[in-house]
Amino acid sequence: MMRLLITGCIICCCLHLQAQQVVTYETAKKKAQASFDNAINAIRNYQDDEAIRYLQEALRIEPNFADAYGQMGISYVQLKQYTNAITTFEKLKQLDSTALRPALTAYSRALAGNGRFPEALQVIDQYLAGSRNKSPNALKLKASYEFAIHAANKQVPFEPHNLGDHINTKDPEYFPSLTIDDKTLIFTRRVNGKNEDFYISHRDSSQWNPAADMGEPINTVFNEGAQQISQDGQMLVFTGCEFPDGKGSCDLYVSMKTKNGWTAPQNIGAPVNTRDWESQPSLSADKQTLYFVRETPDNGADIFMTHQLPNGRWSTPERLGPNINTPGRETTPFIHADNQTLFFASNGHPGYGGMDIFYSRRQPDGAWGPATNLGYPINTIDEDASLVVAADGKTAYFASDRTDSRGALDIYSFELYPEARPLPTLYVKGYVYDSTTHQRLTANLELTDLETGFTTALVKSNDSGEYLVPLPVGKAYAFNVNKKGYLFYSDNFTLPAQAATPPEKNIPLQPIIANATIVLHNIFFESKQYALQPASQVELDKLVKLMQDNPSLVTEISGHTDNVGSDKDNLLLSANRAKAVVAYLTQKGIAPERLRAKGYGETQPVADNNTEEGRAKNRRTEFKVINP
Structure with missing residues (x-):
């Protein structure tokens, strides 16, 4: 904030006073002058509280001391005591409106600080109309007030609470x-x-x-x-x-x-x-x-x-x-746990004052979307930043x-x-271990948005195998864990907007040995169909990489169904689904002789078919090692 120190104008007789009862520095009593001088010294040392006390003392000696009113209003603005500043400036205006002229920009800031943007605009326009050289600071204030007036219907709820002692x-x-x-x-x-x-x-x-x-x-x-x-x-x-x-x-x-x-x-x-x-x-x-x-x-x-x-x-x-950075200043970035929402401060995007707080959403292609001003009164005419x-x-x-x-x-x-608001973000935590030896493992854990294919989180478990993966709610995710020499672990999280915290999940990884089997939880088909859904691509590409990293690996892809429908139809459907997965892998360059497709229909259930939850578990695609 630019400090408007009007004393130079006052002391150099630049004020043209109209009313006879008005007291200027030159006509004030010596004690009032001394108090005024003490106030100026306090201001030079950035002690505006002290300056106000001296100015109040000067006004007790000279109640119509215009210079003291003007300087006191400016000090109140410095202290962000905008209501007191407005009261002081209005007293000066009643005393002598021409004496208010050097303090018009400060007066406009006081009005804007109280959210009175239309009045603030009128005052700054008054100042600019009487100025030969248009002050860049005044022009910036005018632009901020115009922005605030345009956004007047966007005032947002804001009730801050001090965190306490x-x-x-x-x-x-x-x-x-x-x-x-x-x-x-x-x-x-x-x-x-x-x-x-x-x-x-x-x-x-x-x-x-x-x-x-x-x-x-x-x-x-x-x-x-x-x-x-x-x-x-x-x-x-x-x-x-x-x-x-x-x-x-x-x-x-x-x-x-x-x-x-x-x-x-x-x-x-x-x-x-x-x-x-x-x-x-x-x-x-x-x-x-x-x-x-x-x-x-x-x-x-x-x-x-x-x-x-x-x-x-x-x-x-x-x-x-450019949706984030401008020719101005951008500071205090904060990336939310959802990895989709970025908050930051800027004085280069249109706003209410010095630095305003903005947010941007990540787009499907990974780029950041347009910056959105958080609105008044979160943002004000002052410097607003550092939000988490x-x-x-x-x-x-x-x-x-x-x-x-x-x-x-x-x-x-x-x-x-x-x-x-960003997406509410939960988390899943636990540890990764070898399914045969139970030894803790360092491994890579990847969370992928099934709709966009964007990797939301890529985490490595520590030396004790421990991990924590953030889970933004309201989306469906593929959750994969992989380590060289092991089959990857596949899971799926579909979190509704009001989801509860997922339980701790300790993850076993199976060494690549004969008969090792994993369920591919992120291979999707429409009901009674065998065409792969687009969301399956994330997991299918994991399979491609596993086969590429292990060139001697021979596998069986098997399809399984619940018991709804005839045995014959279920057997055919499961076989066709397995073939669809094999076809994708061969299209990606995996040799056909390394892949076997097998349909088991409803013959190998892993859960009770009498419940929907059980039937959902039985409808699955599996990956089995034939030859490591």
């Missing part, structure tokens, strides 16, 4: 981040107004416990900030500034959680970190994609993304497209210095209105 203190707290189970909160605190450190709180039922300093090796004598905890709580990515091993002024660092605590932070390194400024990381739920801000002298601040490579390093960052949304899709967290703050920036929560 267990989280917030007299020091600034900001950059909140949460795990997918909504039980761990990590945020940045600027301790005593100097060094930034990380604090952690755990939720006990519905209440956050007192936040604790994360301590070494995370917090150091250097400046740590702008962090994000991974959705599974096992990885912390953050910004480190002026670190000894830094490549630029600020770099991105990572620390991993182990049974012995957090590891010493490691610089992510090139090509992510450069001589430029890298900050404000946001990690996708599967920890495979990292979004961050890079600021360069030529392009300003833009949002970039990088992917984790198989060797653990990160790919060359790519700048997000919990996995439930509706609980949002942000930092603000609202009137009920504990002294500076505090962390607040509010319920995000439905149109802006």
